[in-house]
Amino acid sequence: MTALALDGVSVALGGTRVVDGVSLTVDDGEWVTLIGPNGAGKSTLLRAIAGLVPFEGEIALGGTPLRSLRRREVARRLALVPQSPLLPPDLPVAQYVLLGRTPHVGAFAAESARDHAAAARALERLELADFVKRPLHALSGGEQQRVVLARAIAQEAPLLLLDEPTTALDIGRQQQALELVAELRAHGPLTVVSAMHELTLALQYADRAVLLAEGRVVASGPPAEIVTEQLIAEHYHADVRVIANGDGPVAVVPRRPGR
Amino acid sequence: MTASRRLPIACAALFLAGAGLVGLLVGPVSLGALPILRSALSHLPLLHVHSPLSGPDDAILWQLRAPRVVLGALVGGMLALAGASYQGVFRNPLADPYLLGIAAGAGLGATLAIVYAPDVVHSYDLTPLAAFAGGAVGVVAAYALGRSAGGRSTASLILAGVTVTSFLTAVQTFVQQQHSQSLQEVYSWILGHLDTAGWHDDALVAPYILVSAVVILFHRRVLDVLSVGDEEAATLGVNVRRTRLVVVAAATVGTAGAVAISGLIGFVGIIVPHAIRLVLGPSYRLILPLSFLGGAGFLVLTDVIARSVMAPAELPIGVVTMFFGAPFFGIVLRTSRSFA
Numbered sequence: 001m002t003a004l005a006l007d008g009v010s011v012a013l014g015g016t017r018v019v020d021g022v023s024l025t026v027d028d029g030e031w032v033t034l035i036g037p038n039g040a041g042k043s044t045l046l047r048a049i050a051g052l053v054p055f056e057g058e059i060a061l062g063g064t065p066l067r068s069l070r071r072r073e074v075a076r077r078l079a080l081v082p083q084s085p086l087l088p089p090d091l092p093v094a095q096y097v098l099l100g101r102t103p104h105v106g107a108f109a110a111e112s113a114r115d116h117a118a119a120a121r122a123l124e125r126l127e128l129a130d131f132v133k134r135p136l137h138a139l140s141g142g143e144q145q146r147v148v149l150a151r152a153i154a155q156e157a158p159l160l161l162l163d164e165p166t167t168a169l170d171i172g173r174q175q176q177a178l179e180l181v182a183e184l185r186a187h188g189p190l191t192v193v194s195a196m197h198e199l200t201l202a203l204q205y206a207d208r209a210v211l212l213a214e215g216r217v218v219a220s221g222p223p224a225e226i227v228t229e230q231l232i233a234e235h236y237h238a239d240v241r242v243i244a245n246g247d248g249p250v251a252v253v254p255r256r257p258g259r
Numbered sequence: 260m261t262a263s264r265r266l267p268i269a270c271a272a273l274f275l276a277g278a279g280l281v282g283l284l285v286g287p288v289s290l291g292a293l294p295i296l297r298s299a300l301s302h303l304p305l306l307h308v309h310s311p312l313s314g315p316d317d318a319i320l321w322q323l324r325a326p327r328v329v330l331g332a333l334v335g336g337m338l339a340l341a342g343a344s345y346q347g348v349f350r351n352p353l354a355d356p357y358l359l360g361i362a363a364g365a366g367l368g369a370t371l372a373i374v375y376a377p378d379v380v381h382s383y384d385l386t387p388l389a390a391f392a393g394g395a396v397g398v399v400a401a402y403a404l405g406r407s408a409g410g411r412s413t414a415s416l417i418l419a420g421v422t423v424t425s426f427l428t429a430v431q432t433f434v435q436q437q438h439s440q441s442l443q444e445v446y447s448w449i450l451g452h453l454d455t456a457g458w459h460d461d462a463l464v465a466p467y468i469l470v471s472a473v474v475i476l477f478h479r480r481v482l483d484v485l486s487v488g489d490e491e492a493a494t495l496g497v498n499v500r501r502t503r504l505v506v507v508a509a510a511t512v513g514t515a516g517a518v519a520i521s522g523l524i525g526f527v528g529i530i531v532p533h534a535i536r537l538v539l540g541p542s543y544r545l546i547l548p549l550s551f552l553g554g555a556g557f558l559v560l561t562d563v564i565a566r567s568v569m570a571p572a573e574l575p576i577g578v579v580t581m582f583f584g585a586p587f588f589g590i591v592l593r594t595s596r597s598f599a
Contacts, residue, residue, distance in 0.1 A: 050494050075496030086350075086488035090541040095483070102484050103496035108477045155495070 001028045001062070003159055003191040004049065008057035010215075011041070011048050018044045020215035021057070028158075031185065031192040033202045035226070036212035037236045042195035043083060045212070046161050049193065050080045061159065075103035078159040079152035083167060089137035093147055096136060097123055100154030122154035125187070126180060142173035149180060160184075162194035166201060174198065178205045199227050199252040211235065224248045264545055271552035275332065278556035282328035285563045287571065288319055295320060326455045331562045332555035333461065334453065334517040335527055337468045339554020341510035342528020343535075343546050344475050347482035348503045349417065353588075355528035356514040359420040359507075360397030362525075363427035365518040368393020370431050370445050374438040386448065387463065387519035394515035397423055451524035451577030453562050464520045471513025472551055478506050482543035524558070524577045526584025531557055533587070 004026040011019040019041040026032045034042040048055040051066055051074050059066040061077045069077070079100070087096070100122070101115040111119075123129050126146045131139065139147060145165070152160060162181065166174040178201060184190055196202045202209055202223055209226040211219040213235040219226050227249060232240050243251040283295050294311045298320060301310035310317060341356035349358075357363075372379075372389035379385055401423040405416035435445050455461065481502050484492045489499045517524075531554040532546055539545050558576070561583075565576040 047490075052490050052493055071493065071498055072496035075494060078494075080491070080494040082488075082491060085491060086486075088486040088541055090536075091486065092540070095542060096487070099484055099487060099495065102492075105480070108480070110480065 003028045005060040010056040011044050011053055018215055022217055028191055029189050031207045033206035034195045034210050034212055035202050040212040041215040042212055043163050046163050046195055050161055072103050077157055079155040079157040080161040081148055081152045083163040085148045087136040090135045092133050092135055094132035097150045097154050100151040118156055119154045122150040126150040141168055145177055159191045164195055166198055203227050267539055268548055271549045275552050275556040278559040279328050282559045282563055283324050285567055322457050326458045326461050327453055328559055329461050330455055331453050331559040333468050334521045335558020336551040336555035337513045337517045338527040339531035339550040340472055340475055341514045343532035343550040344506050344510045347543050348506050360401040360423035361394040361514050362523050363424040364397020365390040365394035366449050367427045367431040369448050370434050373441050373445050374434055391515050391519040394518055397427055398511050448522045450575030451522040453521055453576055460520050464516045467516030468513050471509045474509035476547055479544045479547045525581050527554055527580055530584050530587050
């Protein structure tokens with residue numbers, strides 16, 4: 001089954017075409033990562049999929065056109081973890097995660113026992129049970145990342161959009177964050193579309209990489225075939241070595257000119 | 260409602276009841292708490308309690324003090340609730356109901372009415388209507404300017420409110436200076452007052468405030484969702500623009516009604532919600548109902564101070580709220596972490 005289908009999607013921001021005719025399908029349970037240089041349109045494409053910016057072309061979630069869905073229905077089908085989420089400093093972790101249940105709570109109603117249970121499951125799964133009463137400002141960067149992920153998981157949407165989930169995290173936290181996503185996928189059907197800067201991580205975690213440049217898809221396929229020295233040189237204007245072991249390419253390292 | 264929310268709300272309701280009793284008790288004529296309670300019961304049907312108060316005392320209680328206490332509660336509750344909702348929808352802890360030009364517009368409307376139509380004003384009690392219209396004009400101007408200047412950003416809306424406020428205040432001051440004979444009347448209106456004659460003003464303003472309060476309180480959970488940001492609230496299924504418009508419109512109508520009757524009583528919308536936030540945390544599900552109850556009790560008590568410190572003369576109530584409010588505002592400014 002197709003979880004997400006994009007057909008000729010274009011987005012213009014302030015008169016500039018930031019995303020230009022992107023067509024893409026993502027299967028149920030697949031992890032697709034968008035890579036590409038700064039300004040390639042990765043984040044904007046994710047925001048279009050989330051219904052946050054107007055777009056041309058067609059986007060379908062599980063076969064239903066995005067435009068025909070009401071905002072609440074979209075929120076039950078996809079959750080977005082933004083690049084730099086706004087965290088109300090004094091809000092306790094438990095209340096923040098419970099806000100993820102909003103699309104399931106009636107317009108002027110309160111959360112049901114089911115909602116509390118779903119939030120508790122998300123907290124448990126992300127090992128946040130000890131943090132429930134802590135205000136968000138008292139958490140470290142890595143813990144905050146987990147809390148935001150827990151809120152998205154509590155939403156119980158089959159499609160998870162991650163916008164640069166590892167920005168501002170150290171290498172250990174980057175690994176933990178992505179391992180968490182991998183674990184969540186092991187627990188149940190979850191389709192993930194992420195935007196990533198770190199090519200090494202993209203190589204290791206995604207099922208498929210889609211390389212965007214100037215708003216267009218320039219390559220798409222298994223990460224090992226997309227993250228190549230030649231494509232990176234061409235689109236990132238970077239001189240890199242892609243290091244392989246027996247299983248294929250595993251790391252991307254910069255090469256200093258003249259050495 | 261969970262038990263954790265019931266307790267603070269019960270406490271706030273008790274605070275309001277206590278403030279109301281103090282408001283009824285304090286005055287030049289001493290009535291006593293028990294006679295007041297018995298008199299209150301005597302006005303209820305089916306209880307057959309006899310009022311212990313004489314005719315004049317009964318009139319002082321029910322035609323002078325009670326309407327004033329109720330008006331203070333309505334206006335104070337509305338201003339605090341509107342302040343909390345503005346702070347919520349704009350995610351700005353220093354936002355308050357006067358932000359979008361309501362106060363300046365209402366001040367100009369009242370000044371124009373007092374200065375240019377004194378006879379009509381005094382025979383038909385037109386000042387509230389003129390203030391209401393002026394307040395509405397101020398808000399619409401600020402909103403239109405904010406939208407045309409910066410689209411959807413809340414900063415541009417707030418700056419537009421400041422701009423409109425400055426302009427309207429300049430016009431108001433000019434008109435006021437040109438007609439110094441009505442300076443005293445204009446000035447005392449602007450500084451705020453809760454003096455009533457019977458229940459007329461209460462009946463006039465209550466519908467606006469009650470409808471506005473109900474609309475805002477229905478949005479208490481949605482305001483919590485808005486606190487995580489516009490885009491995230493949208494991905495959680497909230498129509499952010501519509502929510503903001505509805506809440507601001509309700510808060511503005513209620514505030515305009517309150518201002519029209521009582522003049523400009525500043526800082527209630529800052530002091531009360533922030534005091535609640537400091538004690539009970541950032542959830543609007545508590546802040547909104549408690550702001551209404553707490554603001555109501557707060558203004559009733561403030562009014563007791565305003566009419567007793569210089570008795571028999573009255574201090575304008577706006578002076579009292581500003582005297583305590585400005586230092587508190589400074590404290591909020593210094594300690595606020597969530598200034599966005």
